Amino acid sequence: MELICPAGTPAAFREAVEAGADAVYCGFRDETNARNFPGLNFTREELRQAVAHGHAQGVHTYVALNTFMRAGHEDLWYRAADDAVAAGADAVILADMALMDYVSSTYPDQRLHVSVQASASNVDAIALLVESFGAKRLVLPRVLTVPEIANLARNVDCELEVFAFGGLCVMAEGRCSLSSYVTGQSPNMQGVCSPASHVRYREDGPDMVSELAGFTINRFGKDEPAGYPTLCKGRFHIADDDGYAFEDPVSLDVMEHLDALRSAGVTALKIEGRQRGKAYVAQVVSSLRAALEAPKEARAQKLTQLHRLSEGQRTTAGAYEKKWR
Amino acid sequence: MLLPRPLSLTIDKLPVALVQRVVNQAFHRALQQHPDLFDRLGNEANKRFCFAPTDLDFVFLVHPESKFIHTFRKAAQPRADASIAGPMLTLLALLEGRIDGDAVFFSRSLSVTGDMEAMLALRNALDDCSFDLPRDLAAMAGPLALPFRRIAEVIRHRALKGMA
Ligand code: SF4
Numbered sequence: 271m272e273l274i275c276p277a278g279t280p281a282a283f284r285e286a287v288e289a290g291a292d293a294v295y296c297g298f299r300d301e302t303n304a305r306n307f308p309g310l311n312f313t314r315e316e317l318r319q320a321v322a323h324g325h326a327q328g329v330h331t332y333v334a335l336n337t338f339m340r341a342g343h344e345d346l347w348y349r350a351a352d353d354a355v356a357a358g359a360d361a362v363i364l365a366d367m368a369l370m371d372y373v374s375s376t377y378p379d380q381r382l383h384v385s386v387q388a389s390a391s392n393v394d395a396i397a398l399l400v401e402s403f404g405a406k407r408l409v410l411p412r413v414l415t416v417p418e419i420a421n422l423a424r425n426v427d428c429e430l431e432v433f434a435f436g437g438l439c440v441m442a443e444g445r446c447s448l449s450s451y452v453t454g455q456s457p458n459m460q461g462v463c464s465p466a467s468h469v470r471y472r473e474d475g476p477d478m479v480s481e482l483a484g485f486t487i488n489r490f491g492k493d494e495p496a497g498y499p500t501l502c503k504g505r506f507h508i509a510d511d512d513g514y515a516f517e518d519p520v521s522l523d524v525m526e527h528l529d530a531l532r533s534a535g536v537t538a539l540k541i542e543g544r545q546r547g548k549a550y551v552a553q554v555v556s557s558l559r560a561a562l563e564a565p566k567e568a569r570a571q572k573l574t575q576l577h578r579l580s581e582g583q584r585t586t587a588g589a590y591e592k593k594w595r
Numbered sequence: 596m597l598l599p600r601p602l603s604l605t606i607d608k609l610p611v612a613l614v615q616r617v618v619n620q621a622f623h624r625a626l627q628q629h630p631d632l633f634d635r636l637g638n639e640a641n642k643r644f645c646f647a648p649t650d651l652d653f654v655f656l657v658h659p660e661s662k663f664i665h666t667f668r669k670a671a672q673p674r675a676d677a678s679i680a681g682p683m684l685t686l687l688a689l690l691e692g693r694i695d696g697d698a699v700f701f702s703r704s705l706s707v708t709g710d711m712e713a714m715l716a717l718r719n720a721l722d723d724c725s726f727d728l729p730r731d732l733a734a735m736a737g738p739l740a741l742p743f744r745r746i747a748e749v750i751r752h753r754a755l756k757g758m759a
Contacts, residue, residue: 278719278722279635279719279722280723281692281724281725282722282723307719308637308639308712308713308715308716309635309636309637309639309716309717309718309719309720310715310719465712466711467711467712470708470709470711471706471708471711472708473706478703490703493703494703495701495702495703496700496701496702496703497701519701545697546695546697547692547694547696547697547718547722548692548722548723549692549693549694549695550695550697550698553695578698578702579698580698580701581701582701583701583702
């Protein structure tokens with residue numbers, strides 16, 4: 271299986287290549303991709319250089335253009351697609367069907383991947399995207415079990431990529447409005463969930479309180495591992511209970527299911543984390559590369575350090591194991 | 596990993612003006628070698644960032660746009676738009692992008708307050724800059740540049756092992 275690795279900066283891109291990525295995915299410095307964070311992402315020139323560096327090392331570059339176009343401003347997304355193709359991107363990762371239509375009709379030879387943000391998770395939805403736009407690969411939402419993934423793989427006519435490690439988006443991706451409900455911005459349109467501009471942390475005695483747009487999202491006791499103030503991982507007061515309503519602050523790790531995913535017919539494993547630093551990229555990519563190449567019994571040992579990099583310092587296999595509440 | 600107590604006590608005894616001179620020189624040298632830092636910072640270069648090592652009695656206020664760094668005693672509590680507090684060696688490792696800032700934050704060894712957009716832009720800008728403090732600052736030691744660099748590299752190696 272291919273290892274698809276994140277890069278938010280050229281430095282992280284080089285780390286990913288060096289650590290053993292088969293392909294690196296990245297985006298431009300604007301709202302055309304779902305990690306539109308301050309100081310992150312690539313200029314056109316940086317992308318050209320990254321693609322060339324990747325090709326020299328036999329590594330592919332995928333460009334994420336995976337937000338939904340704003341009516342009246344489609345040009346921003348069309349130009350981004352033009353520039354990604356011109357830079358030599360090995361694939362563009364798209365969510366908006368109108369952008370898929372633009373790319374497949376303007377650049378019929380350009381390899382097109384469907385982003386997780388498109389939320390295509392059944393045979394009919396995937397078949398439509400393959401037939402209409404010639405999609406070669408589909409990134410599956412993190413809401414399916416391994417048997418469901420295997421069933422899809424048998425019945426669709428394209429490659430499947432699944433998330434293996436990193437931040438966990440627990441809702442039907444591309445459809446979650448929690449962030450826009452509170453901040454007016456969402457990953458789907460502006461490319462950012464729970465934007466940093468709306469985040470505040472404050473010390474309250476020994477506790478650390480995280481806030482989003484003035485709402486308290488969580489309170490961490492002294493030395494309790496912390497997480498981002500995303501609404502889906504907030505602690506809520508419901509009836510007589512205080513607790514996590516949707517999901518705890520936790521990251522995804524499905525490396526235990528590697529063999530099952532391989533025999534299910536999965537083509538590629540994706541690491542989440544374009545917003546993370548190059549040290550994260552280097553460590554996660556090299557650990558997963560070592561685990562992929564190790565025999566089953568030696569695998570766990572290659573991954574021991576990874577929980578320390580995870581949100582809340584814990585990991586879960588999420589829906590892949592279907593043990594959610 | 597904290598600075599050894601005797602070392603932090605010694606540094607704390609130094610006059611603010613002396614620390615300011617050394618820090619200012621190091622800051623300008625590092626900026627000269629990494630002018631690309633400002634490109635990623637964008638408008639956030641106009642914010643005031645406070646770095647507060649928890650194992651020292653000094654804090655450092657940085658205003659990237661005017662290429663200004665100022666040293667204060669902790670009690671002075673200078674006003675900043677965004678602040679980061681953690682052990683000195685952790686802050687230096689973050690500056691070099693050798694450890695992942697989010698992971699250190701999750702572990703609670705680091706606290707961040709104030710304008711998170713500015714802080715994130717700074718983190719991403721630093722991460723792409725490839726600072727290498729022993730290499731970048733060695734020339735400040737004049738004829739002792741080489742031993743300075745070697746010793747600094749050994750200290751960094753040990754500190755990073757302590758954080759792993
Ligand atoms: S709130 Fe949670 S589920 Fe919704 S987009 Fe953000 S990370 Fe994903």
